[in-house]
Amino acid sequence: MGDCHYLYGNVATEKRIKFMKQLLEFVGIEGERLRRKWVSSAEAPEFVEEITDFVNTLKALGPSPLKREQKPDQPSAKVAVA
Amino acid sequence: MTNSVDEFELSDCIFITGSNTTSSHPIVATRILRAKKKGAKIIVADPRRVHIADLADLYVSHRLGTDVALLNGIMYVILDKGWENRAFIEERTEGFEEFEKVIKDYPPEKVAEITGVAEKDIETIAHWYATAERGSIAYCMGITQHTTGVDNVKTLANLAMLTGHIGREGTGVNPLRGQNNVQGACDMGGLPNVYPGYQPVTQFQIKEKFESAWGAQLSDKVGLTIPEMTSGLLEGSMKAVYIVGENPLLSDPDASHVEEALKRAELVVVQDIFMTPTAELAHVILPAACFAEKDGTVTNTERRVMRTRKALDPPGEAKTDWEIIADLSNRMGYPMDYSSAEEIMREIASLTPSYGGITYERLEGEGLQWPCPTKDHPGTRFLHKDRFVRGKGLFHAIEFKPPAESTDDEFPLWLTTGRLYFHFHTGTMTRKSGALTGEIDEQYVELNPEDASQLGISTGDEILLTSRRGQIRAKALVTDRMKKGEVFASFHFVESNANILTNPAFDPIVKIPEYKVCAVRVEKAAS
Amino acid sequence: MIEKVIERVKELLEGGEIKGFVGLCNKNGHTAPYLFTEVAELDHLVVGDFQNPGDARYPLNKLLIDLYRAYPEEKFGVLVRGCDERGLNDLYVWNQLTPKNVVAVGIPCPQELADACGCPKPYPDNSVAEPIAEGAEAQDLIRMEALGVKERFTQWMEVFSKCIKCYGCRDICPMCFCKECSLELDELIPRGEMPPEIPIFHLVRAVHMAGRCIDCGLCNEACPVDIPLRTLYKKVGDIVYRKFNYRPGFDKGKSPLNVLENK
Structure with a gap:
């Protein structure tokens, strides 16, 4: 913390993630689907390890409820006009 | 509407047809969705x-123009299962036989064939609507804007009478009117x-009553409808036209013809109020x-x-409509x-029985629902x-008739508009x-x-849409909102006007x- | 209550302390916001809601912001309830209004209203009368929190899918004062869609309510399809309070979540 290239960027991110996890939980989206980890550009193995772990977490959780919510006949189009 | 908007909340079955309710009548939809929440x-x-x-x-998604068939099919099931309201039919109706x-x-199997709606869905609609305590029908232009428009409306009336879902709170046959004052314009004889x-x-x-009130001689002949005016101008039997608050160049069918007229x-x-096409x-x-610049109702x-x-x-130099009309009249x-x-409202009340008891004083607050024939009449919540x-x-004994136009090899798809x-409408205000x-400002044809995929078209592609009357260019929107064989275009956009295509029948x-x-016919436009 | 309000406003107008008073006016059988500039008009002044939220309530603070922008040198009075006063406090923090240009005339809410709103403080500090009700618990929020995550998802998606993108929640919000609105950013929420993309539309707005919402409930009353927005934003407020120990309108300064600083 504090040694972010974008000054206080990581401080703000930390706060937002804390907040967002709770908000997602409240609307029924598991908080584990959102994760943050501080990794520098020089720490490739840590990055790989983190992503692998996250993928495993997501696989264990199963498909996103939002994906399930999307009906198969939902317009895939950007502009759906009703 | 036979009933009031808030009465939808009292209904336990609401049958909506030919109405994009949340989109075009959101406040009516509020009541309908509240009814749903209550079960x-x-x-x-x-x-x-x-x-x-x-x-x-x-x-259910019935084929375009098959409303009478669908409704007759629903009524077949109701009669077949004995769900009709015999007491109501005997006491309140005639022409039943x-x-x-x-x-x-x-029968449902035949209706399923015509409409594309599954037999079991026809039966479910019949069951839910007929056996409801208070069944209500809401409909809009999807019912009326057909060569069988009157048939469609009468068939809905048949359905309400058959089940006795009329004349009580939370029931009725309810056409949702579009503009804020289209009901008022019709009430005032704008027909x-x-x-x-x-x-x-x-x-x-009636003629005599108005002649003596206005001190003028009046015609006892029915005037011209809009399609008759267009053809009158084209044939030369009509020479002049005074258009108030309407944009027929976009809103009338076969727009090229209207322009010519x-x-x-x-x-x-x-x-x-604005410069229009x-x-x-x-x-x-x-x-x-x-x-916002005038008093009135x-x-x-x-x-x-x-x-x-x-x-x-x-x-x-803008003036209120009544001032302009009075000014013209004085000069003529x-x-x-x-x-x-x-x-003017006092004159309306004196000559219009259903508005007889309406005065500005009584309109403070919530207003009054006509018929309101006398000064002490509270107004009428439902008819x-x-x-x-x-x-x-x-x-009315009504047979299904197909739309005026047929598809063929050259024009293989059905177009519907809305x-x-x-x-809003021709976009003269909302654009x-x-x-x-910022939300949307161009024509997207939905298919x-x-x-x-058969036509090799994706969302965003430029396409040409052609009917027997003309052609427009638009973007494509590929969506399951439309079923196979049917496409949709709106009539808001003058540069891509769906009414160049529509049938004036x-x-x-x-x-x-x-x-x-x-x-x-739909085809990809050459880029 | 209304006599006390009228008395106070009369005093302010007659003494020349304020240029006008932003309140509610009952005329022609309707209650609507009104700028009172003459004592003689005060016969029509009303306090609006008495039993149910939404009987007659408008974002008076929002109108006050417009007045402040048009007449930055003048001082105006405004009718406030507990929630509106929290709104004023927060609007001062965000420099949308200044205390020197505003005289708040407060009224306490009755218990029915406080209960219906789940209002934590149904009275302003600056009031023409003593509090007549106690803070109430947010029952809707408690009910929703008691549900399992899957059930909550189903319920929220069901109500969000009714949205007709009227922007009513934003337009009525006294705390929505941005000139550019994220809800209109095509990159975040594709424009031209109805319903708007869910739940993104509603979550973007919820995020922007964090550290900002003063729980007046006007959004809930404005929503034509009855989305329980107040419950959603109550939760947002609750998260900010529990995680950052800040309640907009109650606590000094800006919400820690909303500021970019090293703490």
């Missing part, structure tokens, strides 16, 4: 899967055949005041007469010296309580709003993924054009 069954029958279809308990004979010809309050121009006593007129006068063809433009879809109040002066030799909108206007409700959520044009009785069905 009411919501049924939507619409060829296009409109937003409220996604919120319904049952949605003739009607029943026709209905016998519409070719009636004086205010739907008093026929052909009736001698207006160009042939010796005099075109347009009165409107129609006004650009006018010889004289009369600038009118908008709603509007009558909404539930027959509620409400006061509007002036907040601002009209800009420039018939003096009109009204001093205010209220004075047909103990009797119908004509006495007994008449069943509105988008973000714009001036950045908030709304089914299967049709699109009209209902033989009320002359409403068939905006909702015509045959078209």
